[in-house]
Amino acid sequence: MKIVINSGKRLGWKINLEIPDEDFKRIERMAEKYGFRTEEAVKILITGDFIEDKEGITDGRLKELEVKMNELERKLYELEGKWSPLKFKTYYLAMDNRNICIQLAGMIAQNKRLREKLGLPPRDYTAIIEKIHYYLNFGDSNPEVYSEDRKPTQTPKASRAERSSSRRSV
């Protein structure tokens, strides 16, 4: 096999080398085995940019690592498959709660007004108002949590913490 090395220039320099066909086939097989293109393997061979194995890496160790990696990848895909539907289900659940909270805000105002007119003592709405604050702020304070992007960003937990600091009147 004749190896022609050039820099892609039409009139540039070229280096011609001869390598036994058998050796070239061996390089091709080797490149395929370790996941490289033949060009990459030939280039390493010709430039002499070899790396010394100081860790005693065997094909067995490679296989072992590959198996472990595949197992980890399988787990990741499995989790991603479960995560996506749950993310949407939870998003719509939070939106339902938000709608109920909007209705509740109106009902609280009505209740306050009626109680005042009837001379009744005011009712304690603290727990409801807390939930209203939380769900009304939900979409605004956490746009990234349920974005199409799968990258985990802010967690709903974090938004919960935010709730206390971002009170808004009903």
Added chain:
Amino acid sequence: MDGRFELKVSPEELSRLRREKNLLRERLNRIEKLEETLRVLRYRYLLERFTEIEARLREMEEHYKSIVEFEKMARKDKEWLMDVRKELSKENHELEERMKHENSH
């Protein structure tokens, strides 16, 4: 493959190879060394990828856990909010009736 294999390198690499021309023939015989290199490179690649996936999995697990918790909380909240709405609606209705009754007297 017609008995000729073309390898493209950068102009700098070509100059270097031209300077080292008398070493190239000897290098072509170092196939064992090439295998060692490819094995090390493959190992490094796999290790790097393994570490990346491991980190991503840990991150996903954490995020998944927090969404599961959030879903649980939102489900409970929904039930509670619906109960409150029902109760408040009933109370408002009663108070309105009372108002009407008081106004008529």
